[in-house]
Amino acid sequence: MRIKLVLGFWLLGITLAWWAVAPSGAGLAPAAGAVGGGAAWWAARQQMIYLSGLWSVGLMVLAMLLALRLPWMDRALGGMDKVYRLHKWTGIAAALTAVLHWGAKESGGILKALWGRGSKPARDAVLPWLTDARDFAKDLGEWAFYLLLAMIALTLLSRLLNYKHWRLLHRAMPVLFLALVFHSVALMPLAYWSQPLGQLMGALMAVGSGAALWSLAGRVGRARTHAARIQSIELLGEERTLAPIEVVCALPSSWPGHRAGQFAFVRFDQAEGAHPFTIASAPDALGSSLQGEPLVRLVIKPLGDYTRTLHQRLRVGQPVDIEGPYGRFDGQGSAHRTQVWVAAGVGVTPFLALLEARQKESAASAPAHMHYCTRDAASDPLLPRLRTLCAQAQPAVPLTVHSAAQGQLLRPQDLQGLAGPLDIWYCGPQGLGDTLHAHASTQRSWRLHRESFAMR
Numbered sequence: 001m002r003i004k005l006v007l008g009f010w011l012l013g014i015t016l017a018w019w020a021v022a023p024s025g026a027g028l029a030p031a032a033g034a035v036g037g038g039a040a041w042w043a044a045r046q047q048m049i050y051l052s053g054l055w056s057v058g059l060m061v062l063a064m065l066l067a068l069r070l071p072w073m074d075r076a077l078g079g080m081d082k083v084y085r086l087h088k089w090t091g092i093a094a095a096l097t098a099v100l101h102w103g104a105k106e107s108g109g110i111l112k113a114l115w116g117r118g119s120k121p122a123r124d125a126v127l128p129w130l131t132d133a134r135d136f137a138k139d140l141g142e143w144a145f146y147l148l149l150a151m152i153a154l155t156l157l158s159r160l161l162n163y164k165h166w167r168l169l170h171r172a173m174p175v176l177f178l179a180l181v182f183h184s185v186a187l188m189p190l191a192y193w194s195q196p197l198g199q200l201m202g203a204l205m206a207v208g209s210g211a212a213l214w215s216l217a218g219r220v221g222r223a224r225t226h227a228a229r230i231q232s233i234e235l236l237g238e239e240r241t242l243a244p245i246e247v248v249c250a251l252p253s254s255w256p257g258h259r260a261g262q263f264a265f266v267r268f269d270q271a272e273g274a275h276p277f278t279i280a281s282a283p284d285a286l287g288s289s290l291q292g293e294p295l296v297r298l299v300i301k302p303l304g305d306y307t308r309t310l311h312q313r314l315r316v317g318q319p320v321d322i323e324g325p326y327g328r329f330d331g332q333g334s335a336h337r338t339q340v341w342v343a344a345g346v347g348v349t350p351f352l353a354l355l356e357a358r359q360k361e362s363a364a365s366a367p368a369h370m371h372y373c374t375r376d377a378a379s380d381p382l383l384p385r386l387r388t389l390c391a392q393a394q395p396a397v398p399l400t401v402h403s404a405a406q407g408q409l410l411r412p413q414d415l416q417g418l419a420g421p422l423d424i425w426y427c428g429p430q431g432l433g434d435t436l437h438a439h440a441s442t443q444r445s446w447r448l449h450r451e452s453f454a455m456r
């Protein structure tokens with residue numbers, strides 16, 4: 001909902017600014033013959049080229065800003081995973097409006113075939129010092145457009161490219177953005193620059209270019225990155241390649257502290273990007289190291305190419321960069337609703353922290369019910385700890401375990417027996433989250449809060 005609202009407002013702002021300078025009625029009700037010789041269609045095409053171009057570059061600016069991972073965005077959008085989702089949908093919307101821009105430009109061929117070029121409007125003047133760069137700006141825009149489409153296709157068709165390579169390619173996006181800014185500045189009509197539209201777009205493109213350069217310089221999140229150290233490592237299970245590992249990290253005094261349910265970007269290896277992992281311990285729950293450094297716990301499941309190799313790579317004492325904390329998955333909904341926590345697989349990590357935070361009596365904690373979906377309850381290494389934390393929580397948290405090996409899959413209807421309107425907190429795989437979401441949208445008294453574990 002917030003994604004639609006933000007995108008809606010952003011596009012509305014740009015559209016209103018364009019509306020204020022668009023020639024009155026030009027191209028808005030094209031009627032061949034009314035103006036004669038298809039002139040209205042040519043005018044409509046020209047305005048559509050401008051408007052769709054403004055939309056596209058405006059959306060790219062928004063995507064660039066969202067990529068900065070600023071803490072106030074985390075607050076405004078209800079979590080950094082939501083900021084990422086908005087960033088992704090903004091990128092997709094930018095590509096769709098770019099298709100519209102390209103389509104409007106290509107429609108010139110059809111208009112020429114129908115009415116000839118006679119009634120085509122004259123080219124608008126552009127910034128004088130860029131007049132000679134017009135052709136270059138057009139070619140650059142066209143190539144950047146093709147690359148943008150390819151990037152969006154690789155993002156959506158995740159099987160085509162693994163995350164690691166996709167991420168490397170994605171780092172080129174600021175360069176593509178700067179190319180599109182040049183295209184826009186060189187081809188935007190001169191008359192726009194003296195109007196609020198030109199000032200708005202000029203400011204947006206300047207801010208977006210700053211964000212792109214910041215990103216290219218590798219500065220994103222650096223101010224929130226803390227040089228930590230691995231304090232201990234434990235394999236939680238017998239099978240080295242399948243068992244999760246528990247890593248306790250000692251943080252420097254610059255660490256601002258975290259709230260239960262938050263996550264951080266963790267870089268164990270300079271050659272590897274930072275990976276997001278939930279801080280699976282409550283604030284102060286692990287105390288501090290002998291050197292007085294606060295300790296936090298990560299529980300990492302070997303789910304992909306890199307995490308499968310972690311048990312071999314990590315060493316006690318190894319330096320590790322931790323950026324954060326981020327996120328607003330706090331399991332505290334409205335006091336008038338029943339709180340239901342649903343975890344699946346490694347999605348249990350934020351709940352481990354939330355439960356650990358409830359081990360001491362606290363008047364602020366509303367009662368909660370927990371559902372945990374696991375492949376096999378008999379061999380799940382995290383289940384004994386979860387049972388203890390639920391039993392000892394204040395107040396105790398009733399736990400229902402759904403073990404797939406025993407055919408006990410969770411169905412959204414299973415939650416229907418709980419009294420009152422529900423606040424459902426879900427963390428786990430996309431598929432079950434989507435099923436819960438589909439069911440929640442048919443239940444007026446359900447509110448679903450999701451922590452997304454995917455950032456592509």
Ligand SMILES: Cc1cc2nc3c(=O)[nH]c(=O)nc-3n(C[C@H](O)[C@H](O)[C@H](O)COP(=O)(O)OP(=O)(O)OC[C@H]3O[C@@H](n4cnc5c(N)ncnc54)[C@H](O)[C@@H]3O)c2cc1C
Nearest residue numbers: 163274275276277278300301304305306307349453454455
């Ligand atoms: C907010 C959040 C909290 C998470 N908490 C935990 C946790 O507590 N324990 C746990 O085991 N896992 C957690 N994950 C998932 C974990 O980040 C991925 O399993 C891990 O990064 C996979 O890396 P890989 O290279 O081994 O896998 P790959 O096979 O390369 O990637 C699998 C998927 O992991 C995600 N991913 C991979 N690398 C990155 C990256 N650098 N940045 C962002 N996403 C990436 C992508 O969605 C990708 O499609 C969390 C994810 C998010 C978004």
